[in-house]
Amino acid sequence: DAGITQSPRHKVTETGTPVTLRCHQTENHRYMYWYRQDPGHGLRLIHYSYGVKDTDKGEVSDGYSVSRSKTEDFLLTLESATSSQTSVYFCATQDEQGLKYNEQFFGPGTRLTVL
Amino acid sequence: AQTVTQSQPEMSVQEAETVTLSCTYDTSENNYYLFWYKQPPSRQMILVIRQEAYKQQNATENRFSVNFQKAAKSFSLKISDSQLGDTAMYFCAFMRRGNSKLTFGKGITLSVRP
Numbered sequence: 001d002a003g004i005t006q007s008p009r010h011k012v013t014e015t016g017t018p019v020t021l022r023c024h025q026t027e028n029h030r031y032m033y034w035y036r037q038d039p040g041h042g043l044r045l046i047h048y049s050y051g052v053k054d055t056d057k058g059e060v061s062d063g064y065s066v067s068r069s070k071t072e073d074f075l076l077t078l079e080s081a082t083s084s085q086t087s088v089y090f091c092a093t094q095d096e097q098g099l100k101y102n103e104q105f106f107g108p109g110t111r112l113t114v115l
Numbered sequence: 116a117q118t119v120t121q122s123q124p125e126m127s128v129q130e131a132e133t134v135t136l137s138c139t140y141d142t143s144e145n146n147y148y149l150f151w152y153k154q155p156p157s158r159q160m161i162l163v164i165r166q167e168a169y170k171q172q173n174a175t176e177n178r179f180s181v182n183f184q185k186a187a188k189s190f191s192l193k194i195s196d197s198q199l200g201d202t203a204m205y206f207c208a209f210m211r212r213g214n215s216k217l218t219f220g221k222g223i224t225l226s227v228r229p
Binding site: 042103109 | 119121148158159160162165206210212215216217218219220221222
């Protein structure tokens with residue numbers, strides 16, 4: 001398995017507060033992704049990165065921003081958390097070459113509750 | 116845009132029996148990949164099996180196999196000799212070749228009964 005960690009693993013916050021979730025990988029994979037998982041929706045892509053400082057929006061990007069200043073770290077920020085952002089957030093990475101070039105490896109997830 | 120549909124929200128199977136999970140997708144692309152991911156109660160996402168659209172042969176991984184029908188845009192997962200550890204949520208996913216973004220279905224909850 002790719003070494004992917006997420007922090008924090010659980011967080012409870014209040015509406016209107018900023019929140020930053022961190023994804024850290026040790027595999028030197030080029031691509032990184034943030035998904036959210038909600039009942040009845042599966043996983044939906046929020047933002048992704050195809051290299052340091054290169055990011056783009058996914059299908060549910062409103063209210064989220066990301067940054068990638070190093071290959072190994074991909075940060076997801078909720079500028080002003082809302083209750084609709086209560087979810088489980090997954091980070092994933094993908095290599096661009098090799099036998100597993102099209103496989104995404106997932107972190108353990110972060111459960112975020114916005115009160 | 117691609118869509119992935121898993122119409123069965125949940126299924127149950129007796130241990131040691133065979134179960135098939137359904138998935139259909141919609142795309143205008145010709146080159147793509149299809150995946151089944153497993154999410155056990157631990158929440159960890161685990162790749163079960165993948166299929167490359169240009170390969171006619173159905174992928175197999177031990178007890179897991181797929182029935183890939185490209186013309187019908189169908190991609191079902193067959194689990195043989197079901198085990199208690201197969202209890203999980205299963206997601207079907209699509210990736211356009213050269214794109215690297217996954218589109219997931221809503222998932223199906225599979226329960227294996229002892």
